[in-house]
Amino acid sequence: MKVSSCYTPHVNIFQETRFGSEEARVFLQNCNSFNQLKQIHSRIIRFGLTHDQLLIRKLCQISSSYGKINYATLVFDQLNDPDTFTWNVMIRTYNTTGSPKKALFLFNEMLCNGFLPDKFTYPFVLNACIASDFIDFGRVTHGLSIKMGFWSDVYVQNNMMNLYFKCGKNVNDGCKVFDKMRVRNVVSWTTAIAGLIACGKLDTAREIFEKMPSKDVVSWSAMIDGYVKCDQPIKAFDLFKRMLVDNVRPNEFTLVSLIKGCTDLGSLKLGRRMHDFALKNGFELGPFLGTALIDMYSKCGSLDDAVKVFGLMQVRNLATWNTMITSFGVHGYRNEVLAVFEEMVKANVVPDVITFVGVLSACVQMKSLEEGQKYFTLMTEHYGITPILEHYTCMVDLYTRANELNEICAFGDTISASTKANHNVAELLQESKLTCVDEMEKLIHKHCRDYDLSDLVLDHSATPTQPNFIGSIQIAS
């Protein structure tokens, strides 16, 4: 046995014996992982360099950039004199790690300690206000930004507009901000369009869209998605065709909206067409695109294709699993529902309320009280999920079949206590009958027309690496 080939010497990134502020700075500059950062940090402590505020600030900033908010907070607390940049970094990281309220607390602390925000601080803070649904905090910030002279910054104004549209659902205030802006960029226009679409002002949004001096993918996608959301998929596809003519390359967002439009139309033909478009143009089957396709195929009647897409997906998220589970359920494949559920658990994906609606419904289809009880207990005790009306409805169904009167009565009390008066169980049950395939088909024929994209000519030889690949798509005249 050759010992030498097995022996790998321990690699130490710190070869120098001397480790001063200068060396630490260089190491931090070249640091490219959180683990390395921790090693450098421990060196800094061991060599007594913690008095160097610049080093500590850098440590804080870099750990933030890795999203390690707890670590960053510990470091931040050791700073005697954090600069505005570092405050900003901390506020942003609290936002991106899902604690927008803490971001606002930090902003408050920043002001109390006499630190002045700069033009970067406001966008972070406004985002935190939106995420926390704190419109009043946002208004105060608005006033502050004016007092401090940062009002004219486009970033500040765009975020302000977003606050009023999104958080306050306040069309007037949002539009006021937009009107008052002297300089607008694509984001300003798109924010206004998206804001108006939430508030239901689709026509006004379209007017602004047409006035836009230059539109990018996001602007087109926002408008397209608006039509899909407002139940006007045909208009969405018309816009999509115009977008291609304008040589704007669609992205995953655009396609997901359009596929949703196919689902709403119930058009398998158009859905396949969009899938084909995605494949031919080299789109990856990411969790959003894939999930939208699974849902489309399932609801348009082709469970086989839904399963195929699911099988091809490299990255799946919770919605992907839920959609597959629900799809099997709707099509009556209860054993598959449970199989997919077990696979999901094995893949370490934590199920949620929706997952168990699918799972318990499958138990009802199997008429298996035993399975139902098993999963109900798993849901409440192992996953700590509070049951919703749909879960109770399944359990009542199972207990009724088994003639377990005591259980039914117990559930009856729970349901009465936990649901609002306007929840009508009978209505829900009535609606659920629509999932029977015959009814679905009737509905589709009644309400949906097959929209044809045959005038859209796709060049199959186009490859995603060609930057101007859209140029190969023509609209036949």
Add this chain to the structure above:
DNA sequence: ATAGGGTTAG
């Protein structure tokens, strides 16, 4: 270092 658009639901 900052901003706008997306999928699932008995």
